[in-house]
Amino acid sequence: MFSLNGTNFPSDSLSGVSRCLIQSRKKVYFPMVVASVSPNGRPADRNVSVLMENTLKEMKENSPVIEKDSKSTVTGGVGDVYGEDSATEVQTITPWNFSVASGYSLLRNPHYNKGLAFSEKERDSHYLRGLLPPVVFNHELQVKKLLNNLRQYDVPLQRYVAMMDLQERNERLFYKLLMENVEELLPVVYTPTVGEACQKYGSIFRRPQGLFISLKEKGKILEVLKNWPEKKIQVIVVTDGERILGLGDLGCQGMGIPVGKLSLYTALGGIRPSSCLPVTIDVGTNNEKLLKDEFYIGLRQRRARGQEYAELLDEFMSAVKQTYGEKVLIQFEDFANHNAFDLLAKYGTSHLVFNDDIQGTASVILAGIMAALNLVGGNLAQHKFLFLGAGEAGTGIAELIALEMSKQTGAPLEETRKKTWMVDSKGLIVRSRMESLQHFKRPWAHDHEPVKELVNAVKLIKPTVLIGSSGTGKMFTKEVVQAMATFNKKPVIFALSNPTSQSECTAEEAYTWSEGRAIFASGSPFAPVEYKGKVFVSGQGNNAYIFPGLGLGLIISGAIRVHDDMLLAASEALAAEVSQENLEKGLIYPPFANIRKISAHIAAKVAAKAYELGLATRLPQPENLVTYAESCMYSPSYRCYR
Numbered sequence: 222m223f224s225l226n227g228t229n230f231p232s233d234s235l236s237g238v239s240r241c242l243i244q245s246r247k248k249v250y251f252p253m254v255v256a257s258v259s260p261n262g263r264p265a266d267r268n269v270s271v272l273m274e275n276t277l278k279e280m281k282e283n284s285p286v287i288e289k290d291s292k293s294t295v296t297g298g299v300g301d302v303y304g305e306d307s308a309t310e311v312q313t314i315t316p317w318n319f320s321v322a323s324g325y326s327l328l329r330n331p332h333y334n335k336g337l338a339f340s341e342k343e344r345d346s347h348y349l350r351g352l353l354p355p356v357v358f359n360h361e362l363q364v365k366k367l368l369n370n371l372r373q374y375d376v377p378l379q380r381y382v383a384m385m386d387l388q389e390r391n392e393r394l395f396y397k398l399l400m401e402n403v404e405e406l407l408p409v410v411y412t413p414t415v416g417e418a419c420q421k422y423g424s425i426f427r428r429p430q431g432l433f434i435s436l437k438e439k440g441k442i443l444e445v446l447k448n449w450p451e452k453k454i455q456v457i458v459v460t461d462g463e464r465i466l467g468l469g470d471l472g473c474q475g476m477g478i479p480v481g482k483l484s485l486y487t488a489l490g491g492i493r494p495s496s497c498l499p500v501t502i503d504v505g506t507n508n509e510k511l512l513k514d515e516f517y518i519g520l521r522q523r524r525a526r527g528q529e530y531a532e533l534l535d536e537f538m539s540a541v542k543q544t545y546g547e548k549v550l551i552q553f554e555d556f557a558n559h560n561a562f563d564l565l566a567k568y569g570t571s572h573l574v575f576n577d578d579i580q581g582t583a584s585v586i587l588a589g590i591m592a593a594l595n596l597v598g599g600n601l602a603q604h605k606f607l608f609l610g611a612g613e614a615g616t617g618i619a620e621l622i623a624l625e626m627s628k629q630t631g632a633p634l635e636e637t638r639k640k641t642w643m644v645d646s647k648g649l650i651v652r653s654r655m656e657s658l659q660h661f662k663r664p665w666a667h668d669h670e671p672v673k674e675l676v677n678a679v680k681l682i683k684p685t686v687l688i689g690s691s692g693t694g695k696m697f698t699k700e701v702v703q704a705m706a707t708f709n710k711k712p713v714i715f716a717l718s719n720p721t722s723q724s725e726c727t728a729e730e731a732y733t734w735s736e737g738r739a740i741f742a743s744g745s746p747f748a749p750v751e752y753k754g755k756v757f758v759s760g761q762g763n764n765a766y767i768f769p770g771l772g773l774g775l776i777i778s779g780a781i782r783v784h785d786d787m788l789l790a791a792s793e794a795l796a797a798e799v800s801q802e803n804l805e806k807g808l809i810y811p812p813f814a815n816i817r818k819i820s821a822h823i824a825a826k827v828a829a830k831a832y833e834l835g836l837a838t839r840l841p842q843p844e845n846l847v848t849y850a851e852s853c854m855y856s857p858s859y860r861c862y863r
């Protein structure tokens with residue numbers, strides 16, 4: 222008989238190796254799998270078979286964050302099962318703190334499955350004989366095969382489904398494939414394809430991903446969080462699905478976004494997948510088409526508003542803090558603006574939260590502008606900005622530009638904001654509209670006569686930088702782009718709306734209509750364009766450049782709050798990664814191929830800022846934050862199971 226935190230088990234119910242786990246003093250043999258407990262609480266036999274060997278020292282070294290990358294076959298992480306505190310203690314067995322992985326179950330467990338890459342020895346020791354064909358593939362060959370398979374699909378959604386299937390089957394293979402082919406596969410797991418996937422989520426739904434918290438779970442969210450199999454969560458991306466990209470209210474089907482964003486946290490920012498939690502809050506949908514769709518997966522009711530909504534969100538935010546502590550990062554994603562700004566203001570002072578659409582986007586676009594200044598000349602304060610779209614993305618970017626300008630010139634924010642103009646669905650935002658404006662638009666209501674059409678606003682304001690954040694496609698017409706090109710030698714144009722169908726213009730339109738003079742970036746990627754014998758490559762102005770590195774920086778420093786200065790630091794770090802060679806091609810963002818290195822630099826700057834502001838709790842501050850950030854990143858290399 223032995224006891225695990227008060228629960229007694231017959232000693233023959235665990236294999237010898239697991240007894241070794243309990244008994245060993247010097248080395249801790251830490252099972253990936255503790256036990257499968259039957260309803261009567263008895264561990265099922267043969268389940269403790271996959272072991273990772275780790276010394277206590279290694280565990281302590283590994284403990285701060287995520288995962289120490291390691292070339293070793295056996296180390297490579299802490300807390301994959303229990304988290305850092307588990308090094309010396311086996312946790313109480315409850316239905317949610319163990320998993321089964323041996324033999325057939327091992328092949329069905331995406332965290333540990335290696336498919337054909339299981340070695341002969343592993344096949345022997347982990348009851349896999351006969352469950353796999355005789356061939357052994359290495360990781361590289363598996364990646365090659367999958368890439369070949371993916372390229373056979375002509376329809377992007379088929380590729381998306383294939384990638385999700387892989388993630389559900391073999392997580393490490395999924396991440397290796399994604400990380401090594403990030404430029405090719407980002408558009409599959411992220412914008413634009415993830416937009417279509419959300420629209421059709423009900424039809425393509427196979428296995429649930431992430432946590433669904435609906436009004437039905439009101440009063441029980443703490444329990445719902447316990448149903449999630451992982452205990453050590455470091456990043457949560459949460460949406461309520463009301464503004465999914467530029468596609469509007471997709472209700473519960475917005476889950477594709479947190480899932481996609483978090484796979485980028487891992488692939489681009491090195492956050493361990495098991496510490497990422499995608500969440501969709503389902504308060505209904507006002508999308509009539511979905512409400513009538515028999516395959517819709519969410520609550521079939523119109524959206525809850527007011528107190529009912531606020532109470533559910535409040536319960537969620539409290540439950541998260543109670544379950545995962547105050548250092549869990551919560552990223553708000555794709556909320557409609559009537560909730561987004563309020564949620565950020567409400568929880569920004571009590572939780573480690575940021576809104577990706579408002580703040581992450583601001584940071585990435587400010588970086589792009591900083592890089593563009595190398596091409597167009599002048600400093601920030603010498604430029605004039607016009608936005609189409611005065612919502613989360615638009616006003617978020619505008620505010621960060623004003624803040625940076627204020628820091629650079631010493632001018633008050635009220636002054637630097639005057640460099641920015643905005644057009645919404647009712648036309649130019651001017652002072653005479655003040656009374657009817659939502660609060661986040663008011664700082665941008667300057668003195669001017671009313672102007673209805675964008676093209677007229679462009680002609681009157683004469684901006685040097687035009688930014689589309691309207692969620693409405695094709696708004697940068699030929700006339701608009703040509704107007705920009707009449708008074709700018711090199712007009713800077715951002716068409717940020719996602720997915721591609723909602724882009725304010727295409728790369729081809731921007732280059733052709735400006736006669737090859739535009740400095741162009743877009744939210745969703747465009748293929749290179751040939752114009753008059755020259756090839757133009759455009760950058761992707763997407764918050765995916767920022768949030769993975771920002772998150773990594775917050776985690777490695779143990780930050781307890783997000784501060785605007787961290788966003789500015791992230792912008793500077795990203796802009797510094799744009800090489801002369803990139804600029805010569807007209808690129809104002811570095812290639813995504815280098816994103817892990819870029820994320821480490823962003824993380825280091827963000828972490829340094831957290832220490833400087835006294836918001837970091839992980840002490841002492843590492844000497845070299847870049848090296849430290851890199852050393853903490855998740856590696857998808859397979860582990861050798863003993």
Ligand SMILES: NC(=O)C1=CN([C@@H]2O[C@H](COP(=O)(O)OP(=O)(O)OC[C@H]3O[C@@H](n4cnc5c(N)ncnc54)[C@H](OP(=O)(O)O)[C@@H]3O)[C@@H](O)[C@H]2O)C=CC1
Pocket residue numbers: 464465466467468557558577578579582609610611612613614615644645646647689690691692693696717718719720723743744745762763764765
């Ligand atoms: N590239 C990136 O990294 C990111 C891109 N985005 C994209 O930006 C877009 C907007 O997102 P977000 O700011 O959150 O959305 P919001 O709903 O908060 O804001 C949209 C704004 O666009 C205005 N608008 C809509 N249609 C028109 C039109 N035909 N003419 C003029 N103005 C219009 C709205 O006007 P009104 O207020 O009058 O209704 C509103 O001000 C989305 O497509 C999203 O995918 C968002 C975040 C990041």
Ligand SMILES: CC(=O)C(=O)O
Pocket residue numbers: 412465466467555577578718719744763764765
């Ligand atoms: C990129 C992103 O966050 C959006 O389009 O909403």
Ligand SMILES: [Mg+2]
Pocket residue numbers: 466554555577578
């Ligand atoms: Mg978003």
